[in-house]
Amino acid sequence: MFFFFVGGVDQQVSRVLKYGVSRCINCGSMADLVEYDKVVKAFFIPVWKRHAKEPALYCNNCNFLFPETMSLPPPPPPPASEVSDTLRCRFCDRLVEPEFRFCPFCGSSL
């Protein structure tokens, strides 16, 4: 008689402590500081759950959980010229004021 055990330890994010505190060591996306539970599953049913003592970093992009000690420094802030209150003309690709209706460089409507 064969017996197959289908299970394992899962790590489930229970609470996000802080968004975008670091970068994923796997894919480089923003990672959140989270509290998580260790869940032991048997036949895909959680049978045992334990709250992890230390918060960890979690990447939403690739679903990767890793310890805070392995984190990369957060990405540098975007350059001042690229802030959201500027707009780029889609015809000549120059920066224009967002309240402008027409591009001052090439005259195209924005």
Ligand SMILES: [Zn+2]
């Ligand atoms: Zn990632």
Ligand SMILES: [Zn+2]
């Ligand atoms: Zn233009």
